Structure formats: structure tokens, C-alpha cells
Amino acid sequence: MEICWQFDYEIEIDQLRNLYAKAKQQQWDAARDIDWSHEIDPSRPIIDESQFLLGRLPVIQKLSKSQQETFRAHMSAHLLSQFLHGEQGALMTAAALTHAVPDYEAKLYAATQTMDEARHVEVYQTYIDRLAIIYPISPWLKHLIDVTLQSGHWVKIAIGMNMVVEGLALGAFHNMRRQTRCETLRAITESVLRDESRHVAFGSVYVGAAVADMHEDEREDIADFAFEAVKIMSDAQGGPDGKGRRASDPGFVQMLENVGIDTGDFVRDLVNASASGLRAKLPPGHVHSFRDLMMPALVRVGAITERSRERYAAAGIPIWDDLTKLESLEDPSRGDIEIPEGA
Numbered sequence: 276m277e278i279c280w281q282f283d284y285e286i287e288i289d290q291l292r293n294l295y296a297k298a299k300q301q302q303w304d305a306a307r308d309i310d311w312s313h314e315i316d317p318s319r320p321i322i323d324e325s326q327f328l329l330g331r332l333p334v335i336q337k338l339s340k341s342q343q344e345t346f347r348a349h350m351s352a353h354l355l356s357q358f359l360h361g362e363q364g365a366l367m368t369a370a371a372l373t374h375a376v377p378d379y380e381a382k383l384y385a386a387t388q389t390m391d392e393a394r395h396v397e398v399y400q401t402y403i404d405r406l407a408i409i410y411p412i413s414p415w416l417k418h419l420i421d422v423t424l425q426s427g428h429w430v431k432i433a434i435g436m437n438m439v440v441e442g443l444a445l446g447a448f449h450n451m452r453r454q455t456r457c458e459t460l461r462a463i464t465e466s467v468l469r470d471e472s473r474h475v476a477f478g479s480v481y482v483g484a485a486v487a488d489m490h491e492d493e494r495e496d497i498a499d500f501a502f503e504a505v506k507i508m509s510d511a512q513g514g515p516d517g518k519g520r521r522a523s524d525p526g527f528v529q530m531l532e533n534v535g536i537d538t539g540d541f542v543r544d545l546v547n548a549s550a551s552g553l554r555a556k557l558p559p560g561h562v563h564s565f566r567d568l569m570m571p572a573l574v575r576v577g578a579i580t581e582r583s584r585e586r587y588a589a590a591g592i593p594i595w596d597d598l599t600k601l602e603s604l605e606d607p608s609r610g611d612i613e614i615p616e617g618a
């Protein structure tokens with residue numbers, strides 16, 4: 276990327292100043308502020324039984340009680356490993372933003388996000404150490420972060436990370452905070468969520484003005500990047516239950532092997548479950564990241580153009596542009612997005 280000095284030290288974007296000020300005040304320390312004295316039960320750290328779709332598959336139900344507990348521990352370790360690796364990706368993209376954003380106050384803000392992400396890597400690594408093992412990053416997640424880091428433009432980095440990856444993560448953290456039975460994980464999620472709400476807000480606040488100022492050709496180039504990022508994520512979902520993603524994820528397959536589950540049986544059961552309409556029961560208030568947070572935010576900043584809408588249509592990716600849910604979670608005076616626990 277181009278070297279980007281900024282010798283005008285005037286702050287003009289108040290929302291970025293506010294995000295920076297808030298970030299400085301809200302720094303927390305995993306070693307000092309998280310109570311690590313609670314016992315962590317690796318077999319039930321995250322998931323509420325009633326929402327545990329995979330637990331209802333025959334291949335899992337025929338396991339002994341202790342095998343099922345082992346499965347839950349490794350499932351959780353696999354999921355949280357994705358958070359851990361994603362946080363490392365966020366650490367690198369935030370550092371790249373610090374380098375590349377043109378405004379002084381944006382550099383200050385991005386430096387705080389870099390430190391936030393370093394603390395997130397630390398806290399998830401510490402927690403997963405107590406669960407099982409760290410599993411490899413899912414290929415689609417690594418691909419998305421690699422593409423973002425190599426995009427060469429700060430607006431693309433902010434779209435790929437702050438809007439797409441962190442938009443997804445914000446919903447996931449919110450849902451996990453509501454569902455987990457592990458006090459330590461709840462405390463971690465609470466703290467991480469507060470930081471992530473600033474990171475997502477940065478994308479919303481800063482990208483919109485930059486896109487509006489662009490020449491039309493440049494805007495279309497940005498819109499193409501946004502489409503590619505959304506497509507990587509959409510493909511990774513592999514259908515509503517994610518069976519496509521799981522069967523082609525070496526880390527997930529390794530997890531099944533570690534627990535002694537046959538991959539072929541597992542995939543067959545997932546396909547049957549999907550065909551018979553078995554769905555995870557989502558609790559009221561469950562946030563759908565793609566529909567409620569990510570897509571409306573991309574539309575609002577101008578990263579989805581009339582021309583790129585056709586690409587989404589051709590790929591069968593619906594565009595949700597209803598801002599109601601997103602806006603109900605935002606507070607312009609505070610400058611960030613906050614999802615209340617009972618939302």
C-alpha cells in the first residue's frame with residue numbers, strides 16, 4: 276500500500292475521535308479483569324442443549340454419554356479456534372489500517388483497534404487452552420482474510436474486516452453471550468463484544484464518506500471487492516446448516532476423527548436432517564448477522580451499487596437492505612453499535 280503520512284493533526288471527524296476516546300478508556304486486561312477461578316467444564320462451555328442441532332443427529336446420539344461430552348468439548352474448541360484465528364487476522368488488518376488510512380484521527384482509532392485485537396487473541400488462546408486443543412483455521416476464513424490483507428486499499432480492508440468479518444462476529448458474539456453456560460466465557464464475550472461494537476461502527480462511520488467521494492470507476496471497484504468478500508462468506512455457509520462447509524473443512528474433519536466419529540456417517544446424517552427439515556431452534560432475539568447487520572451496513576455505505584446488485588442476483592445472494600434492526604442497535608451520540616443483552 277502507499278505510504279500515507281498525515282501532517283494535519285486537526286481532528287475533523289468527531290465520531291472517530293469519540294471511538295478513539297472510548298477505546299482508550301475501555302481497555303481491559305485478560306490477565307487482570309477476567310476471573311479465571313471458575314471451573315471450566317470443557318463438555319458444556321458454549322451451547323444450550325435445546326439449540327444444539329448436531330446433538331440430535333443419530334451419529335451423535337448413539338455415542339456414550341462421555342463420548343458426547345468429548346464431542347461437545349471438541350466442537351467448542353473448533354468453534355472458538357475460529358474466533359482465535361479470526362482475531363489474529365483482525366490484528367493484522369487493524370495494523371494495516373493504521374498504516375493506510377488517510378486521516379489523523381482514523382490512525383489513532385486504528386491503533387486502538389490493533390491493541391484490542393491483540394488482547395482478543397490473548398484471551399481466546401488462554402480460554403481454548405483449558406478446553407481441548409487449538410484446531411486449524413477454516414479455509415474460507417483464511418481465504419477471506421488473505422484477500423482482505425492483499426487488497427491494497429484501506430477501504431477494502433475496512434469492508435473485508437470491519438464490515439464483513441466483524442459484522443458476522445458481532446452477531447455470533449451476541450448470540451454466544453446469551454447462550455453460554457460458562458461464566459468465564461460469558462465474561463470474555465461481554466468484554467470482546469464491547470470492543471467489537473466499536474470496530475463495526477468504524478466501518479460504518481468512515482467507509483461511507485470515502486465511498487461517496489470516489490470517482491464512479493473506483494466505487495465500482497470497491498463494490499466488486501465487497502461482492503467477492505460476501506460471496507466467500509456466503510459460499511462458506513454451504514446451505515442453512517453449513518454441511519458443505521464442514522465436510523470440506525480439514526480442521527472439522529480432524530475434530531470428528533479425534534472424537535472417533537466417521538465423517539461419512541456424520542455428513543450423511545446432516546444431509547438427512549436437512550432434508551427432513553431439522554433446524555437448530557433459534558431463541559427469540561437471535562441476531563442474524565448476514566441479514567440484520569452486515570448486508571444493510573454494506574448497502575448504507577454505498578458498497579453495493581446498482582451494477583453489483585446484478586452480480587448478487589446472479590449468484591443467488593439476497594440483498595437485505597432493511598436498516599431497522601441495525602439502526603435500532605446504533606446510537607449516533609455514542610458513535611457505536613450496542614446490542615443489549617435482551618435484544
Ligand SMILES: [Fe+2]
Pocket residue numbers: 362365391392395471
Ligand atoms: Fe476482535
Ligand SMILES: [Fe+2]
Pocket residue numbers: 365392441470471474
Ligand atoms: Fe475486532
